[in-house]
Amino acid sequence: xxxxxEAADMFKCPVCNGNVKTGPxxxxxxxTYCGSTSTIEGKAIGDHLMxxxxxxxxxxxxxxxxxxxxxxxxxSLVKGxxxxxxxxxxxxxxxxxxxxxxxxxxxxxxQVPVQKTRTVRDSDGHTRTETYTDYETGYEPVQDxxxxxxxxxxxxxxxxxxxxxxxxxxxxxxxxTVQYDFEKIKDLGPDMLNAEIGSExxxxxxxxxxxxxxRSQAASxxxxxxxxxxxxxxxxxxxxxxxxxxxxYKFQGDLYKAAIDGNxxxxxxGEIPITRGQRIMWxxxxxxxxxxxxxxxxxxxxxxxxxxxxxxxxxIAAVIIGIIMTFAGFRxxxxxxxxxxx
Amino acid sequence: MARxxxxxxxxxxxxxxxxxxxPYCGTAQTKEGVKFKDHYMIxxxxxxxxxxxxxxxxxxxxLGVPEDLPVAANFVKYQQIWYxxxxxxxxxxxxxxxxxxxxxxxxxxxxxRGAYKRIEFFMKPESGAFTRRHEINIAAVKDIDEDVRNQxxxxxxxxxxxxxxxxxxxxxxxxxxxxxxxxxxMARQIALDRQTKLVLxxxxxxxxxxxxxxxxxxxxxxxxxxxxxYRYGNKKYKASVSAPTGYVIESEYPRSMAFRAGGIGAGLxxxxxxxxxxxxxxxxxxxxxxxxxxxxxxxxxxxxxxxIGLVLMYKGASSKEAKERV
Numbered sequence: 001x002x003x004x005x006e007a008a009d010m011f012k013c014p015v016c017n018g019n020v021k022t023g024p025x026x027x028x029x030x031x032t033y034c035g036s037t038s039t040i041e042g043k044a045i046g047d048h049l050m051x052x053x054x055x056x057x058x059x060x061x062x063x064x065x066x067x068x069x070x071x072x073x074x075x076s077l078v079k080g081x082x083x084x085x086x087x088x089x090x091x092x093x094x095x096x097x098x099x100x101x102x103x104x105x106x107x108x109x110x111q112v113p114v115q116k117t118r119t120v121r122d123s124d125g126h127t128r129t130e131t132y133t134d135y136e137t138g139y140e141p142v143q144d145x146x147x148x149x150x151x152x153x154x155x156x157x158x159x160x161x162x163x164x165x166x167x168x169x170x171x172x173x174x175x176x177t178v179q180y181d182f183e184k185i186k187d188l189g190p191d192m193l194n195a196e197i198g199s200e201x202x203x204x205x206x207x208x209x210x211x212x213x214x215r216s217q218a219a220s221x222x223x224x225x226x227x228x229x230x231x232x233x234x235x236x237x238x239x240x241x242x243x244x245x246x247x248x249y250k251f252q253g254d255l256y257k258a259a260i261d262g263n264x265x266x267x268x269x270g271e272i273p274i275t276r277g278q279r280i281m282w283x284x285x286x287x288x289x290x291x292x293x294x295x296x297x298x299x300x301x302x303x304x305x306x307x308x309x310x311x312x313x314x315x316i317a318a319v320i321i322g323i324i325m326t327f328a329g330f331r332x333x334x335x336x337x338x339x340x341x342x
Numbered sequence: 343m344a345r346x347x348x349x350x351x352x353x354x355x356x357x358x359x360x361x362x363x364x365p366y367c368g369t370a371q372t373k374e375g376v377k378f379k380d381h382y383m384i385x386x387x388x389x390x391x392x393x394x395x396x397x398x399x400x401x402x403x404x405l406g407v408p409e410d411l412p413v414a415a416n417f418v419k420y421q422q423i424w425y426x427x428x429x430x431x432x433x434x435x436x437x438x439x440x441x442x443x444x445x446x447x448x449x450x451x452x453x454x455r456g457a458y459k460r461i462e463f464f465m466k467p468e469s470g471a472f473t474r475r476h477e478i479n480i481a482a483v484k485d486i487d488e489d490v491r492n493q494x495x496x497x498x499x500x501x502x503x504x505x506x507x508x509x510x511x512x513x514x515x516x517x518x519x520x521x522x523x524x525x526x527x528m529a530r531q532i533a534l535d536r537q538t539k540l541v542l543x544x545x546x547x548x549x550x551x552x553x554x555x556x557x558x559x560x561x562x563x564x565x566x567x568x569x570x571x572y573r574y575g576n577k578k579y580k581a582s583v584s585a586p587t588g589y590v591i592e593s594e595y596p597r598s599m600a601f602r603a604g605g606i607g608a609g610l611x612x613x614x615x616x617x618x619x620x621x622x623x624x625x626x627x628x629x630x631x632x633x634x635x636x637x638x639x640x641x642x643x644x645x646x647x648x649x650i651g652l653v654l655m656y657k658g659a660s661s662k663e664a665k666e667r668v
Contacts, residue, residue: 009502023500024382025561105444107461112451138457141447158429158477161494163668201431204475215543226444227468227544248588253412254403255396273403286650294619294636294643301638319642326646334657336404336664 014042025158028092028195028239035182037239045239049177051263053185053243056086062265063247063258070272070340073281085248088188088262092156092195094202095174096237100210102146104218106225112138142222146214152206156195163246164259164269167341171261171268172242180241190243203234256337267342279333286329293322347375358484359517361562368505370562372521380561382500386511388588390420393568396588397581404664405657406601411574418578419571422513422585424564425490426482428520430529431558435473436537440545442468472540478529482518482562489592490567490582494668503564513566526557567591590666597661605658612651619644
C-alpha cells in the first residue's frame with residue numbers, strides 16, 4: 001500500500017520527547033502526553049489558554065433546560081427526546097484584540113425643507129398668497145473617522161465550519177479561560193483538534209476582516225463612499241482551546257440538533273420540533289387573525305363615516321394585529337422546525 | 343485506461359482526468375506517472391447504514407413527509423463517492439494607482455448647515471495597497487452538484503489519503519480533472535479577481551497595478567459523500583449525505599397524498615372564500631347585482647385568505663429538495 005506508510009505523521013514533543021500523532025496540516029500541536037503546546041517547528045507559542053469543560057451529564061442538563069424553555073405547549077418534549085450524539089470536542093481558536101482606525105470620505109443626500117409661496121384663489125374669487133413647505137435635495141459631504149477596538153476570534157481550521165459556529169465564537173468569555181492543562185479535561189474524553197492556521201495567518205485574516213467591516217460600516221450611512229483607509233493593530237494574540245459539543249437528538253422519530261457551549265453546558269443554538277398540536281394551534285391563531293383584521297377594517301370604516309377618531313384608531317390597530325397574527329400563525333404551519341438561540 | 347506507475351495495475355480513467363488515483367495501491371499520480379504527495383482525505387464516520395438512517399430520520403421531519411417513510415423507504419442505490427478538491431493558500435499583495443471619485447460641494451442650504459445645493463463629481467488620482475491572504479477551494483471534477491461543491495470541509499482532522507480506508511466502504515475515488523499546475527493557476531486567478539474587486543471599491547478606474555501573488559501550499563483532498571437513492575411508493579428520490587459528519591447535503595423527498603390533498607384543498611377553499619369576500623366588498627365598484635358587504639374588512643380578510651390559500655396550494659403541489667443548514 002503505497003500511501004499507507006505515511007499515514008501517521010509523528011511530531012516529537014520538545015518538552016517531554018513524546019511522539020505525538022498529528023494531522024498533515026497541523027501547525028500548532030498540543031502534546032497528548034504532557035499537554036505542552038508548540039508550533040510544528042518546535043517553538044513555544046505564547047499564551048495557550050483553554051476553557052474548562054463540563055461533563056456529558058451537565059451538558060444534558062443544559063440541553064434539557066433549553067428544551068424546557070422552548071417547549072411551548074409541547075409538554076412531552078423533554079421526556080420524549082432521545083439523544084443520539086453528545087460528543088465533546090476542543091476546537092482551536094485564535095483570539096486577539098484588534099484596534100482599527102479608519103478615515104473615510106463620502107457624501108449623503110438629505111431632504112432640506114424649503115418654504116415656498118404660491119398664489120391661490122379662494123371660493124370668493126379673491127387671490128392670496130400662502131406659504132407651504134417643500135423638500136429639496138441637499139448634498140452633505142461627510143468626512144469622518146471610525147475607531148474600534150474589538151476582540152476577534154477565528155476557528156483555526158482551514159475551510160471548516162460547524163453548526164452554531166458564529167454564535168459559539170461570540171459566546172466565548174476570555175475572563176473564564178485558564179492556562180491550558182490537559183489533566184483537567186482528560187477524563188471527559190474529548191477530541192482535541194490541532195490548529196491548521198498559524199498565528200501570522202490569523203493576524204492577516206483578521207486585518208482583512210476588520211478592514212472590510214469598517215468599510216461596510218462607513219458605507220452604510222452614505223450615498224457614496226469615496227475613500228476609506230484603515231490601519232489595524234493586532235495585539236495580544238492568544239491560542240485558545242475551547243470546548244464545544246453538538247447534540248443530535250430524536251423526537252418522534254425525527255432528527256434535530258443543538259450546539260452546546262462545552263464550558264457552561266448551555267445551548268447556544270438549537271432546533272426545536274413543532275408538533276401537530278402546535279401547528280393546529282398556530283393555524284387557529286392565523287384564522288382568528290384574519291377575522292380580527294376584517295373586523296378591524298369594518299370598525300375603521302364605520303369610524304371614518306361617523307368621524308370618530310377613537311374608532312378609527314382602534315380599527316387600524318386591530319387590522320395590524322390581525323395581519324401579524326395571520327402571518328405568524330400560518331408561518332408556523334409551514335415551518336419545518338424552529339431555530340432558537342440559547 | 344491507465345497503468346499505475348507504482349503497482350503496474352491497469353485501471354479505468356475518464357476523458358478529463360489528469361491526476362489519477364490508482365484503485366489498487368492508492369497512489370496519486372500524474373498521467374506521466376509522477377507521484378503526487380500532498381494528497382489527503384477526511385475519514386468516514388458514518389457507514390452506509392448510519393448514513394441511511396440519519397438521512398431518513400432527518401428527512402422525515404420535513405413538511406408533509408409520509409409518516410411511514412423510515413420503514414417503507416427502500417434504498418436502491420448507495421454509493422460512496424470520494425470527491426476531490428484542491429485547496430490553496432494564496433498570499434496576495436496589490437499596489438495600485440488609479441482614479442477615484444470625489445466631489446466638490448457648492449451653495450450651502452441656509453436652513454441646513456452642512457448640506458449643499460449642488461454637487462460636482464471629479465476624478466482624482468489615488469494609490470494604495472491591499473494585502474490579503476486567500477484560501478481557495480476548487481472542486482477538481484467538472485461534473486459536480488452545486489451543493490456537494492459548496493459543502494464545508496468538515497472540522498475533522500484530515501489525514502494522508504489511504505486507499506484501504508476508501509475500499510472498506512467500496513468507495514469510488516474520483517480522479518482529478520485538474521493537475522496541480524492548473525489548480526494553482528486557477529487559485530492565482532481567483533485571488534487576482536478578489537484583489538481586483540477590493541481595488542475597485544477604492545478607485546473606479548485602475549491605471550496601473552502591481553500584484554505580488556504567491557500561491558503557497560496547495561493540496562488535494564478527497565471528501566467522501568454517500569450518494570443515495572431510495573424508493574418510496576413508485577418514485578425514486580436522490581440524496582447526498584456527508585460521510586464524515588452525517589449532514590444531509592441535499593435530499594429530494596416524497597410528500598404524502600394526504601398532505602398534498604390537504605394543502606391544495608384547504609388552499610383552494612381559502613382562495614375561493616377570499617375571492618368571494620373581495621367580490622362582495624367591491625360589488626358596487628364592479629357592478630355586481632349583489633349588495634356590498636363589509637367594504638373594508640372584506641377586502642382585508644379576503645386578501646389575507648387569498649394569499650394564504652395560494653401559499654398552501656403551492657406547498658401542496660410543489661416538490662422540493664431539502665438541505666441541512668450547517
